[in-house]
Amino acid sequence: MSKITIIETSLDAPQVTNGILQRLSKSDSVFAKWAKDLDIVPLIRGCAKNALELLSTIDGIRLGTHVEDYYGNRTDNHNGHKFIGVLRSDKLPGGLGVYMEDNGEIKFAADDYESEWGVEIERLQKAFENAFIAEAGRTFMKFKKYQVKIVPEILNGSIVFTVQGLKAGGV
C-alpha cells in the first residue's frame, strides 16, 4: 500500500504522545522500546550539529562559533546556553546562533538591528528548521534500517531538503 501524509511543522519542546506510544508498542515493539528509552537531549544536540553541517554545504552559508552585534561585541552563548553553532552569510555577517534550552527545545539568537538582517535571520532560521527535521528523519530511517540520503535544494529562495529512505522488502 502507498500513502501520502502532509504535515504542518514548527520546532517546540520535545513531547511524548502516550497514545501513539501505546499503539507502537503493539505494532513495532522494538522501535517503541528504543524511542521510550532514548536520552533525547544529546540526540537533539547531535541532530542540530548535523543540520548545521548540512547547511554549511549550501553556497553562501558559513559556520561559526560566535554571534556578533552591531557594535562588534561577540558572544558564544545566549543567557548561559552555549551555541551549538552559528550560521553566517554575507547578508548576516554577525551570524545566527543556534542553542538548546535545558528541556531540549531549539532556540535562536542574533542581532536584528539592521532591517535586512531581520529578513536573513528568518531565512536562515527556516533553513535550519528544515535541515533539523531532515536530520531527524534520517536518524529515524537509519534506526529502521533504511538506506538514507538527503538532497538539499533552493526552492523559491528557501533552502529545502528531500530525505529518501530505501529498504529491501515490501511489495
Next chain:
Amino acid sequence: MQKITMKVTDNNIHIDFDGFPGDTCSDEEDALLFFLNIMGVKTNVKRSDNKQDKEKNGIKNTNRTRN
C-alpha cells in the same frame, strides 16, 4: 522495495510512503510522527490517506478525456 520520501519545506513536510505491505505504512507513519515529536518537531497533520490511482507525490492525475 519500501520507500519513504520526505520533502521538508518551510513549515511543511510532505511524506510519501511506497511499497508497504497491507497497512504497515500507517504503522511507519505513526512511528515517524512519534519520533519527530520527541525530537521537538511539533506536527499538525493536514492530510493522511492512501494514494489514489495514478497519484504521484500528492499530485493527482487530472487528465480528462474530451468527448
